[in-house]
Amino acid sequence: MLHVSCFMIIDTHAHLNFSAYKNDADEVIKKTLAGGVFVINVGSQYSTSARAVEYAKKYDGLYAAVGIHPLHLQAQKFSYHDPDEIEEVEIETAGEVFQKEKYLELAKNSKVVAIGEVGLDYHHFEFEDNIEDLKNKQKEIFLEFIKLANVVEKPIMIHCWGVKSRQELDHARTDAYDDLYEILEKNPVEKKGVIHSFVGSFKTAKKFIELGYLIGLNGIVTYGISYDKLIREVDLKDIVLETDCPYLTPVPKKGERNEPMYVKYVAEKIAEVKGISVEEVEKITTKNAQELFRI
Numbered sequence: 001m002l003h004v005s006c007f008m009i010i011d012t013h014a015h016l017n018f019s020a021y022k023n024d025a026d027e028v029i030k031k032t033l034a035g036g037v038f039v040i041n042v043g044s045q046y047s048t049s050a051r052a053v054e055y056a057k058k059y060d061g062l063y064a065a066v067g068i069h070p071l072h073l074q075a076q077k078f079s080y081h082d083p084d085e086i087e088e089v090e091i092e093t094a095g096e097v098f099q100k101e102k103y104l105e106l107a108k109n110s111k112v113v114a115i116g117e118v119g120l121d122y123h124h125f126e127f128e129d130n131i132e133d134l135k136n137k138q139k140e141i142f143l144e145f146i147k148l149a150n151v152v153e154k155p156i157m158i159h160c161w162g163v164k165s166r167q168e169l170d171h172a173r174t175d176a177y178d179d180l181y182e183i184l185e186k187n188p189v190e191k192k193g194v195i196h197s198f199v200g201s202f203k204t205a206k207k208f209i210e211l212g213y214l215i216g217l218n219g220i221v222t223y224g225i226s227y228d229k230l231i232r233e234v235d236l237k238d239i240v241l242e243t244d245c246p247y248l249t250p251v252p253k254k255g256e257r258n259e260p261m262y263v264k265y266v267a268e269k270i271a272e273v274k275g276i277s278v279e280e281v282e283k284i285t286t287k288n289a290q291e292l293f294r295i
């Protein structure tokens with residue numbers, strides 16, 4: 001292989017397939033690729049999964065992941081807060097019914113490098129929701145996608161966000177990372193995967209790393225020092241970089257629409273906290289992503 005180089009990075013979790021880019025997706029894609037950033041566009045429901053595949057077919061350096069985000073399993077409207085609560089986005093979901101054959105067809109495409117994003121989200125439950133029902137639904141569909149990942153022999157891109165408070169934990173009774181761990185331990189994904197947008201402690205990260213998973217870090221780690229300890233403790237060989245754009249724009253671009261090029265600010269933050277060079281962060285995390293996703 002040629003130098004994995006300081007000049008190519010991979011944004012392992014982006015949503016250029018979302019409506020935030022409906023007017024300029026091609027422009028952003030071209031600029032991103034020209035800047036040496038490869039991208040995995042991740043679907044959150046059938047329409048965005050199909051669009052991710054369509055884009056991936058059209059451009060070298062662009063890849064896709066297909067799946068149903070747990071929040072798209074129930075019809076609902078909620079406000080999306082980033083951890084600083086500076087930005088607030090209204091999201092409406094239709095409540096998708098999982099159609100195995102349609103996803104299998106997408107998943108088989110050679111530019112599809114992962115199944116996702118799929119997983120558990122206990123972060124947006126309302127107190128009036130029947131939480132047991134919602135959790136069971138999320139788990140049931142997650143298991144279907146684990147099966148699909150094993151059928152097509154691809155890794156999985158996991159979304160997992162827990163409850164927001166102790167009071168909510170009492171209501172939900174279990175936290176998402178604990179439930180996720182139990183599911184992955186009992187239902188192994190052959191090609192492993194990424195716990196994307198990881199927001200847990202090192203103790204939690206370590207459990208998933210020991211199961212063979214990588215930890216996806218994005219702009220959240222640039223919002224102050226809350227994740228510095230995690231960054232210091234997680235080995236570079238267990239990290240992949242991502243943006244989760246259009247959301248979670250890293251400092252210093254916070255307030256703008258996020259885009260894959262800004263993945264470099266995540267690399268810079270990790271380098272700064274670990275006291276190593278940005279090149280080393282980019283080199284190792286790119287290698288991690290290339291090996292996992294076979295890019």
Ligand SMILES: [Zn+2]
Nearest residue numbers: 013042117244
């Ligand atoms: Zn995402």
